[in-house]
Amino acid sequence: MLLQNKKMNTQDIKIEHYTYLLPEHRIAKYPLKERSDSKLLIYNKGIREDKFCNIPSLLPSKSLLLFNNTKVIQARVLFKKETGAQIEVFCLEPVQPADISMAFEAKTKSVWKCIVGNSKKWKDGKLYKNIAHAGKTIRLAISRKQTLEDAQVIEFEWDNNEVSFGEVLEAIGKTPIPPYLKRESEQLDTLRYQTIYSNYKGSVAAPTAGLHFTKEILNQLYDRGIKTGNVTLHVGAGTFKPVKSKSIGEHEMHTEHFFVDMETLNLILEYKGNITSTGTTTVRTLESLYWLGVKLLEGNKDLFINQWDAYQLPKHYSLTEAIGKLKAYLIDNDYSTLESYTGILIAPGYEFKVVDRLITNFHQPNSTLLLLVAAFTKGEAWKKIYEYALNNDFRFLSYGDSSLLYKGQ
Template sequence: MNTQAIRIEDYTYELPENKIAKYPLQNRSDSKLLVFNQNIREYSFNDISSLLPPNSLLLFNNTKVIQARLNFQKQTGANIEIFCLEPVEPSDIAMIFQAKEKATWKCIVGNSKKWKEGSLSRDIYVNGTEVHLSISREKNMEDTQLIQFCWNSKDVSFGDLLDAIGNIPIPPYLNRKSEAIDTFRYQTVYSNHKGSVAAPTAGLHFTDEILAQIRKNNIHTAPVTLHVGAGTFKPVKSALIGEHEMHIEHFFVDMPTLDLILKYEEDITSVGTTTVRTLESLYWLGVKLLENKNELYVNQWDAYHLPQHYNLQEAIGRLKQYLIDEKRNILESHTGILIAPGYDFKVVNRLITNFHQPNSTLLLLVSAFTKGDNWKRIYDYALTHDFRFLSYGDSSLLYRGEESTQSKY
């Protein structure tokens, strides 16, 4: 199959506005759960621990959403919104939140036409300390701008500033401003490492109680970290997939998790598409090292051009050896992998995920995973059985297509 020749118009569907969940349910785990294997069945997410096979591995993305939207007001009264996308100086995702007095980010500027020149500022209180914060534009790019933040306190970090005045960047398709409930409900209960501007939403259904039950059922769990960028909401606007440019996201995986992937080969469940992107990228990084390519990152089309004859043990084993040689315990890389029909999955056997937007790369991933037109069966069922869609919507547990039949429902 020529993946680059795929037409996005073949991967769309009609999503009525009333099917989009604008707010989370009162209880995280009360969402509905569609299970696709030999047929389509309907459960509650509370049942997930009994639906996953014992002695298997569940991997999830423990990134934490930052309060990335900040509001400033000009003297004229015009409101300017700054949406922090990616750190520039310092560029390290951990260091940026510890930065003092100055930091530079790549940002989207809302109402930019009203901000023609000069800097903007506001006085705020951070942990009882009065701080004067100012911003200035350093460079204009195609869709973004480099914004430098400056503040007059050596005791206040950039992370402190975001916590004090930032807002959670809920998805644009919710068509509402963020509210108090989003501050904690647009985070997974296991979120740990700050860096995302969008939540890995498949994990929003999990509770501490469900995770405890999963482990009690002898299902092993482990984290990966991929910081989700705003590009996850970027629709495919080109007619052909080959003309779409994927966004780049940074990820981190430690040595113990690599060991577990090898131990539970062929019995791995991924919580969310961001975890899938991370896990599948690990394989291709290993292949690159096996092929003596000095590139520790995954490009958009690498998976369709690199050799595919290496098994998972070889690829992950080579990654482990790289970490040993470098005297490191954590692999840090970035990926722009595009997973679409024609992709051959190397790591993931089951996928827990929400229901995604039409014309999106996430829908392409689901189609690739379930094979053929099975995605249409799944989405038709969800639309006609009152499932809630998108970030705050219901969930699904999908088995890889080759493990499924073509039965109706």
């Protein structure tokens, strides 16, 4: 039974009004054999069902479909102490070098912010692991550099200056599947917990709405005259962070790193009013672009969006004005790509500026992702959508089924 919700200011929202009972057996622990065989719930005032393989015919022709082309890294590395105790190091984001591309290209040394599992068993000193790479054995060592409130800073060192850190992770890392799957990652996850259009390494969680797409579907989109484009937002572990505070105003939103090129900015202007977002990470990126443009229009050159900016900045600027200002910023600075960070929190009360339709999976109770869906569909619609999915055998969470949601009026 879904709980009732009251209309209120965004920061006063109680998370208990945005939850539902998710039975364990409704969580998809593994993907379907074929990516596009998932069920598709369509919400456009009413609710109906279809198959994801039909998505090209369900989207308006001459519209724009945007993807997040980030690539999941093999972020989990296991070490064993001489005592037999197993230590798991989960790489979250680079510290030195801080640039994600440079971090993967680093030779002999790279420093990362990490979550360390079974940390109490690692008292001090270095931990070692041998890596087989290109017929050679590489010695990898890790050491603690700093303890943070929610993580640790770990230095990785290896004894071959021809091997990059990206290659080290590819050789020994494991796919960081979501904790709610309650199983170890397997070989199939290396392929299936990755979109077919993934391109830029940097995420520790997949933009899972895109896991249903196949090359055949992409070809059909082209044949239908549906334009596609990309943004890049590197998904952090914070995407799984539940809202533990009673009110949304007390929740600290995670921050994520994103990139958008000039071509995509032009597409947004060309197709404004007819844009479909693949996944909540793409939504976060697209909506953040508008507010970055507003900041520049207001004379604020701090190109970062915090969780409350969208509720506090002026709202009278058009999308054309905001994106136009971002384009001018890139041209003036001779940049081809906008790089920024966003901690935007999209919850009921938010007015969408860029996205008109949303393709997304079914999200956890008490999550910011569910709040985003509630904001997008407006009012009580999210409850009807989730009740329908629960009552009609839809599979939930990362490896689950999909939905095509139209923006509520």
